[in-house]
Amino acid sequence: MKIYNYKNLNKEEVKKLFTRPAQNNFKVEKQVRKILSEIKNNGHTAVLNYAKKFDGLKSNSIVISKKEIFEQSKRIDKKLKKAIDDAYFNIVAFHKPQLRSNYKVETLEGVLCERKYLPIENVGLYIPGGSAVLFSTLLMLGIPAKLAGCKRIVVCSPIKNNFNPALAYAAKKIGIDEFYSVGGAHAIGMLAYGTEEVKKVDKIFGPGNQYVTLAKTLVSIDSSGCLIDMPAGPSEVMVIADKFANPIYVAADLLSQAEHGTDSQVILLTNDIEFAKSVDMEVELQLKKLERKNIAEQCLQNSSIVIVEDIEQALTLSNEYAPEHLILNIKSYKKYVPKVKNAGSVFLGSYSPESVGDYASGTNHSLPTYGYAKAISGVGVDSFMKSISFQTLTKKGIKNISSTVIEMAEAEGLQAHANAVKVRIKNGN
Amino acid sequence: MKIYNYKNLNKEEVKKLFTRPAQNNFKVEKQVRKILSEIKNNGHTAVLNYAKKFDGLKSNSIVISKKEIFEQSKRIDKKLKKAIDDAYFNIVAFHKPQLRSNYKVETLEGVLCERKYLPIENVGLYIPGGSAVLFSTLLMLGIPAKLAGCKRIVVCSPIKNNFNPALAYAAKKIGIDEFYSVGGAHAIGMLAYGTEEVKKVDKIFGPGNQYVTLAKTLVSIDSSGCLIDMPAGPSEVMVIADKFANPIYVAADLLSQAEHGTDSQVILLTNDIEFAKSVDMEVELQLKKLERKNIAEQCLQNSSIVIVEDIEQALTLSNEYAPEHLILNIKSYKKYVPKVKNAGSVFLGSYSPESVGDYASGTNHSLPTYGYAKAISGVGVDSFMKSISFQTLTKKGIKNISSTVIEMAEAEGLQAHANAVKVRIKNGN
Numbered sequence: 001m002k003i004y005n006y007k008n009l010n011k012e013e014v015k016k017l018f019t020r021p022a023q024n025n026f027k028v029e030k031q032v033r034k035i036l037s038e039i040k041n042n043g044h045t046a047v048l049n050y051a052k053k054f055d056g057l058k059s060n061s062i063v064i065s066k067k068e069i070f071e072q073s074k075r076i077d078k079k080l081k082k083a084i085d086d087a088y089f090n091i092v093a094f095h096k097p098q099l100r101s102n103y104k105v106e107t108l109e110g111v112l113c114e115r116k117y118l119p120i121e122n123v124g125l126y127i128p129g130g131s132a133v134l135f136s137t138l139l140m141l142g143i144p145a146k147l148a149g150c151k152r153i154v155v156c157s158p159i160k161n162n163f164n165p166a167l168a169y170a171a172k173k174i175g176i177d178e179f180y181s182v183g184g185a186h187a188i189g190m191l192a193y194g195t196e197e198v199k200k201v202d203k204i205f206g207p208g209n210q211y212v213t214l215a216k217t218l219v220s221i222d223s224s225g226c227l228i229d230m231p232a233g234p235s236e237v238m239v240i241a242d243k244f245a246n247p248i249y250v251a252a253d254l255l256s257q258a259e260h261g262t263d264s265q266v267i268l269l270t271n272d273i274e275f276a277k278s279v280d281m282e283v284e285l286q287l288k289k290l291e292r293k294n295i296a297e298q299c300l301q302n303s304s305i306v307i308v309e310d311i312e313q314a315l316t317l318s319n320e321y322a323p324e325h326l327i328l329n330i331k332s333y334k335k336y337v338p339k340v341k342n343a344g345s346v347f348l349g350s351y352s353p354e355s356v357g358d359y360a361s362g363t364n365h366s367l368p369t370y371g372y373a374k375a376i377s378g379v380g381v382d383s384f385m386k387s388i389s390f391q392t393l394t395k396k397g398i399k400n401i402s403s404t405v406i407e408m409a410e411a412e413g414l415q416a417h418a419n420a421v422k423v424r425i426k427n428g429n
Numbered sequence: 430m431k432i433y434n435y436k437n438l439n440k441e442e443v444k445k446l447f448t449r450p451a452q453n454n455f456k457v458e459k460q461v462r463k464i465l466s467e468i469k470n471n472g473h474t475a476v477l478n479y480a481k482k483f484d485g486l487k488s489n490s491i492v493i494s495k496k497e498i499f500e501q502s503k504r505i506d507k508k509l510k511k512a513i514d515d516a517y518f519n520i521v522a523f524h525k526p527q528l529r530s531n532y533k534v535e536t537l538e539g540v541l542c543e544r545k546y547l548p549i550e551n552v553g554l555y556i557p558g559g560s561a562v563l564f565s566t567l568l569m570l571g572i573p574a575k576l577a578g579c580k581r582i583v584v585c586s587p588i589k590n591n592f593n594p595a596l597a598y599a600a601k602k603i604g605i606d607e608f609y610s611v612g613g614a615h616a617i618g619m620l621a622y623g624t625e626e627v628k629k630v631d632k633i634f635g636p637g638n639q640y641v642t643l644a645k646t647l648v649s650i651d652s653s654g655c656l657i658d659m660p661a662g663p664s665e666v667m668v669i670a671d672k673f674a675n676p677i678y679v680a681a682d683l684l685s686q687a688e689h690g691t692d693s694q695v696i697l698l699t700n701d702i703e704f705a706k707s708v709d710m711e712v713e714l715q716l717k718k719l720e721r722k723n724i725a726e727q728c729l730q731n732s733s734i735v736i737v738e739d740i741e742q743a744l745t746l747s748n749e750y751a752p753e754h755l756i757l758n759i760k761s762y763k764k765y766v767p768k769v770k771n772a773g774s775v776f777l778g779s780y781s782p783e784s785v786g787d788y789a790s791g792t793n794h795s796l797p798t799y800g801y802a803k804a805i806s807g808v809g810v811d812s813f814m815k816s817i818s819f820q821t822l823t824k825k826g827i828k829n830i831s832s833t834v835i836e837m838a839e840a841e842g843l844q845a846h847a848n849a850v851k852v853r854i855k856n857g858n
Contacts, residue, residue: 373817
């Protein structure tokens with residue numbers, strides 16, 4: 001890995017070091033727009049054609065029945081079944097407290113205001129089916145959706161005529177009963193617009209390749225009435241470590257992010273140059289033994305180790321970068337926790353690798369990338385809910401609030417707004 | 430208003446009746462893209478030029494100082510000052526309970542997970558300066574931003590060399606100390622990208638004309654790292670009323686929405702044809718006396734009264750439409766409240782006009798339009814916050830969770846993920 005000394009870098013070099021790769025690709029955009037417009041115009045026929053062309057679907061149906069889920073789930077390896085059960089338990093335990101209580105406030109005598117939290121009725125979960133079958137993502141999206149109480153949870157995944165038992169087991173465990181074998185931009189189009197066969201959803205969740213993520217972006221702004229979980233960007237980790245950290249652990253953490261994809265971002269900030277060198281050596285050693293060595297190697301070419309003055313400075317840089325994953329492998333991490341302002345998920349101390357959060361600690365692994373952690377959270381129960389405000393005024397209530405509303409409405413030049421109160425005072429009192 | 434009988438309509442006619450106007454406008458898009466790209470490339474110079482060209486700014490500075498806010502706020506009319514004070518009190522009372530508590534769960538012995546709620550540090554509030562000076566919108570955005578604890582709250586409004594005392598007073602009351610006299614798409618570009626003079630923000634809130642809303646949409650997807658409050662659409666109300674409602678009140682409510690803009694949507698659903706006719710007559714009568722008669726009249730041409738079988742059917746249609754504002758002016762509204770699934774803000778009974786929520790009941794008036802109430806909430810304290818997950822594992826914790834993580838990571842083909850746990854078990858135990 002390249003090692004830089006922060007104090008020797010000029011402003012431009014710093015900016016370059018912490019800039020994520022640009023995401024625009026006009027060729028992809030043209031294709032995705034074409035696919036979406038086909039789905040909009042030709043509905044299910046277009047979905048089926050694309051599923052055959054791109055997903056390698058052999059059957060004439062995209063439906064994965066409850067029975068298929070049930071049957072396939074039985075083929076899961078016993079140890080893996082236990083692991084999924086344990087992860088499920090932890091994820092439920094961590095997400096359940098996110099459920100909120102409705103509340104009421106009588107803001108003025110006779111003016112009762114209420115806020116109710118309700119599930120989004122129709123949600124779509126996209127589970128990629130590329131190089132890895134990400135059944136863990138189904139857990140991370142499906143569990144909060146169920147806890148929120150979503151009435152209809154639709155799963156799309158290009159399962160390629162080969163339904164992974166772990167994915168089936170996760171679907172069964174969560175209680176998914178609408179599952180389609182469709183992937184890519186056409187799956188997103190189907191979920192957003194709906195077809196004769198599949199009713200549209202209100203919000204789409206889940207990661208995907210650049211076709212999927214671009215399709216999500218496009219449907220979220222094209223008046224389809226369908227929103228998405230969060231903006232897209234490649235996965236990333238920032239590790240802040242001091243000389244008390246074990247270079248073997250830190251190297252393993254960097255590599256576990258690097259194996260995600262060639263566009264992943266991996267940055268280590270440390271205040272110790274000797275430590276930096278040890279980590280670099282360890283990365284080289286561990287890299288050699290990895291199955292996904294080629295991916296990790298490419299990713300590391302765009303990654304870096306940065307020597308900072310002190311941990312304080314590392315935290316400042318981290319808050320500016322707003323990493324998806326932040327590992328604080330420093331001795332006095334407790335002191336620095338209150339200084340973490342922008343990050344998706346944070347791993348504290350020596351024994352907290354990112355991979356525990358990816359699978360089983362209980363926190364969610366669907367997290368904001370690309371610096372968006374400054375403004376949004378990872379997926380949680382909230383992501384599957386919305387709230388509605390209610391107000392009930394009595395005769396006394398409208399009287400009590402009348403002059404306030406009339407005064408303000410008239411000052412804004414909105415006479416009819418004032419009228420709606422005046423007619424009630426006149427007639428009702 | 431046009432009166433339709435629901436049972437006589439075919440599927441296409443129903444669809445047409447409840448469809449919002451399309452929002453695409455290529456001419457506007459071209460212009461907005463040009464403005465945004467100018468701001469990106471030329472920063473403050475471009476902002477200043479556009480402010481002079483479009484906002485009629487005469488000064489060479491866009492800065493409204495704290496002193497100016499203070500001085501101008503003193504010119505407010507006394508009665509209006511009291512009204513704003515009262516509205517402020519109610520809005521605070523309703524929004525405060527939305528603040529959330531951090532929580533911790535030990536999901537497994539030695540695996541401590543925590544969720545912390547933090548304010549978004551930099552937020553931008555856009556306050557339109559068109560036909561009406563919407564100081565109420567500053568209250569609706571500024572109060573939850575302050576309650577959330579946002580460090581930097583930037584307000585942009587094209588105040589046209591004529592700073593409205595009520596807007597100044599609202600800004601002072603909330604405690605705004607960064608205020609710029611800039612409007613339009615260039616204000617959005619300045620907030621999203623930042624300039625030499627104004628640091629970028631993480632999220633932009635507030636309504637605006639089609640230039641503003643399109644600019645918001647574009648910056649939210651162009652990797653600027655800036656998000657927005659919600660997708661745009663014209664304001665709308667759905668009123669469900671039965672024969673027990675007072676037609677004068679209902680007509681006033683319809684008109685108070687209709688005066689918003691020519692593209693506003695106003696729909697009355699009722700199960701009583703005679704009542705429908707009375708409302709229609711009342712609308713005609715009240716319309717004549719309105720200052721914004723022309724706007725309301727145009728809006729009503731696209732609006733309708735629909736006769737439904739019963740209130741149950743009205744609720745079904747309303748949930749499908751997902752109105753920004755829903756008024757249930759029916760005798761037994763309590764029975765129907767649990768059936769409201771999709772809406773922004775709901776007004777119950779005879780004495781609850783929409784305008785109380787627009788100004789002073791305490792609920793927020795920044796609400797999802799265009800059917801997006803199916804998936805998102807109106808603005809609240811949450812809109813100005815995000816959460817971060819933390820996990821801390823002890824030596825025992827990583828041991829307890831190790832087989833779960835290793836099993837799942839290997840099943841997903843992510844060997845380096847498993848390694849990050851293995852190295853810790855091997856070395857640490």
